[in-house]
Amino acid sequence: MMLDWALGFALGVFMTLFVIMAFDIRLFRGNRDPIRGAIARRLAMGPSIVAVGGGTGLSTLLRGIKAFTRNITAVVAVTDEGGSSGRLRVEWGVLPPGDVRNCIVALAENDNALKRILDFRFDRGELEGHSLGNLLLLAVTELCGDFSVAVEQMNHLLAIRGRVLPVTTEGITLVGQTRGGQQVRGELELSRHGWELQEIWLEPQGARPLAGVISAVDEADIILLGPGSLFTSVIPNLLLPEFAEKIRDAQVPKVYIANLMTQPEETEGMNIVQHLDWVSAALGVVPDGIIVNNDPIPEDIVASYAEKGAVPLYLDRRQREIIQGKGCLCIEAPTVLVTTSQDGKRILRHDPQKLAAIVFRFCRHLGASAPDAEEV
Numbered sequence: 001m002m003l004d005w006a007l008g009f010a011l012g013v014f015m016t017l018f019v020i021m022a023f024d025i026r027l028f029r030g031n032r033d034p035i036r037g038a039i040a041r042r043l044a045m046g047p048s049i050v051a052v053g054g055g056t057g058l059s060t061l062l063r064g065i066k067a068f069t070r071n072i073t074a075v076v077a078v079t080d081e082g083g084s085s086g087r088l089r090v091e092w093g094v095l096p097p098g099d100v101r102n103c104i105v106a107l108a109e110n111d112n113a114l115k116r117i118l119d120f121r122f123d124r125g126e127l128e129g130h131s132l133g134n135l136l137l138l139a140v141t142e143l144c145g146d147f148s149v150a151v152e153q154m155n156h157l158l159a160i161r162g163r164v165l166p167v168t169t170e171g172i173t174l175v176g177q178t179r180g181g182q183q184v185r186g187e188l189e190l191s192r193h194g195w196e197l198q199e200i201w202l203e204p205q206g207a208r209p210l211a212g213v214i215s216a217v218d219e220a221d222i223i224l225l226g227p228g229s230l231f232t233s234v235i236p237n238l239l240l241p242e243f244a245e246k247i248r249d250a251q252v253p254k255v256y257i258a259n260l261m262t263q264p265e266e267t268e269g270m271n272i273v274q275h276l277d278w279v280s281a282a283l284g285v286v287p288d289g290i291i292v293n294n295d296p297i298p299e300d301i302v303a304s305y306a307e308k309g310a311v312p313l314y315l316d317r318r319q320r321e322i323i324q325g326k327g328c329l330c331i332e333a334p335t336v337l338v339t340t341s342q343d344g345k346r347i348l349r350h351d352p353q354k355l356a357a358i359v360f361r362f363c364r365h366l367g368a369s370a371p372d373a374e375e376v
Contacts, residue, residue, distance in 0.1 A: 043070040043161060047221035047363055050075060052167075052237050052247075054099040057228030059106035060349055061257065062162070064356030066107050072162025073216035074103045075243075077236040079174045079202075081187045084121075084130045088138055095147045095171070097137035099233075100164055104151075105133070107160035148210055165216070167237045170207040174236055176200040187232045194231045194266035200282075202239045209243040217246045222363050225287065226257040227350055230267050230275055238282035248284045255289040255362055257355070260297070260336065260348055264309035273319045276328070286326045291358055293350075295334030301348055333358050 046069020051061055054077035062074055078095045080086065085096035105115045118133030127135070140150035148169045155163045176184050178196045190200070217223065226234045238244045247254060256279050258272050267275065272292060280286045297312050305311070315323075315332060323330045335358065337351035 040070075043068075045069075046071055047360075048216075048219050049073070049162075049222055049224060049359075050216050050220040051224045052234065053077070053226050053228035054080070054233035054236070055228050056102070057226060057233060057257075057259070057350070058099070059102040060352055061224065061227065061355060061359075062103055062106040062352075064352030064354075065359060066161040067353070068356060068360055070161040072107065073213070073220075074107070074162065074164045075167050075213050075216070075237055076100050076103055076164060077233055078166045078168060079172060079187045079232065079236045084134045087129065088134060092138060093171075094138055094141050095166055095169065097134045097141075097147075098131070100151055100166060101131070101133035101137060103164040104154055104158060104160055107162045107164065108158055109161065148212075163212075165210055165212050167213055167243060168207050168209050168240060170204075172202045172204070172207050172236075174200065174232065174239075175203050176231070187236075191229070191232050191263070191266040194263070195268040195270065197231065200231060200235060200239065202236070207240055209240050209246075213243060214246055217243075217250050220250060220252050222252055222359075223247055223250060223254045224257060224359065225254065225279060225283075227259050229263060230259070230270075230278060232266065235278060235282045238279070244283055253289060253362070254283070254285075254287045255291060255359070256287040257291045257350075257359075258293070259313055260293050260350065261305055261310045261312055268309055271319060272313050272315055273322050275313075276323065276326075280326075286328050289329040289331065289362055290323060291335070291355070291362065292330060292332050293335045294332040295336040297336055297348065298338060301338060301346060304346070305348065331358060331362060 048071040049065060049069060050073050051058060051065070052075045058074060058076065062072065065072060076099050080096035080099055081089065083098065085098035088094050089096050101118055105118055118131065118136065120132040122128055122130050137150055137154065140153055141147050144150045144153060146169065148166060151164060151166060173185060174187050174190050176190045176193065176197045177199045178184065178193055179198045180196065182193070184190050184193050190197070228234050256276060258275060262268055262270060276287070276290060292315050294314065302312060315330070320330060333354070335350050335354050337349045338346055339349055341347050
């Protein structure tokens with residue numbers, strides 16, 4: 001469905017002026033403020049991190065680690081089919097912009113102000129259901145003629161701490177087969193059958209990752225996998241053979257960040273070891289480490305999520321022994337944050353600051369260069 005050209009033009013002019021003014025003000029302050037200059041120098045000296053995933057989990061992680069370093073490359077899955085992203089993918093043939101937008105916002109210096117603008121969602125007319133950020137990415141893609149170029153332009157214009165890259169610019173679809181032999185196609189269908197999946201792959205096969213994604217792995221000091229939906233955010237990236245091979249061969253720590261809860265249908269009935277097994281199978285090697293929450297989750301939150309079929313993910317003694325036997329270093333730490341959604345519901349998230357501090361302690365433990373977590 002075509003967007004109203006006048007509204008599109010007005011939005012384009014507004015966002016262009018906003019971005020230019022915000023960027024110029026940031027540069028002016030950065031040059032005049034010695035404290036900002038010191039922070040910028042410290043961040044520039046931070047370790048190089050590649051964070052792989054998609055959705056809410058990856059953007060949560062990015063909000064934390066940007067306080068330690070600006071040498072961040074977020075590699076985002078492009079198999080999303082739901083909501084505004086799914087509609088734009090069908091109607092315009094563009095790669096799904098939603099997860100990319102979330103990660104760009106997360107790496108912005110003033111992510112709260114930018115989030116309110118780019119996450120603004122229209123509630124009527126032809127634009128109903130679309131977020132302003134998704135439409136902006138669509139507009140820049142149309143101007144540039146290439147989604148990856150549009151994302152790079154957004155990275156630079158918003159002066160984010162790091163960069164966000166789609167794992168590939170090729171149109172790919174998730175396909176899986178259940179233990180009963182049923183084939184399911186697409187992210188939405190696959191997430192409904194995740195708990196009974198036997199195999200998962202991409203079609204068409206042989207999709208190539210972006211050159212920037214490959215070079216980021218070459219320069220990385222640590223590679224983070226997750227947190228995020230197992231079959232629809234983390235693993236899709238690893239199903240690109242060249243990308244998985246590059247990560248597998250990288251001589252730097254590879255760390256999987258486990259989710260706080262199972263997801264209804266997608267990972268229903270699965271424990272942490274089973275999550276780790278799927279990641280290991282897709283990657284072709286067991287990660288060097290895994291971060292698992294051990295913070296008690298409030299009972300009212302557990303009850304609320306249980307109504308939807310989600311339960312907390314904790315380790316027991318047997319799982320610890322299995323993970324240790326795989327040669328995977330396990331760090332259990334409190335990472336829970338209870339926050340409130342726009343509709344007033346209490347929701348569960350990883351705490352960005354706690355998670356980031358754990359990641360950088362992990363860096364030091366496994367030999368990657370990292371600043372002192374206590375400085376943040």
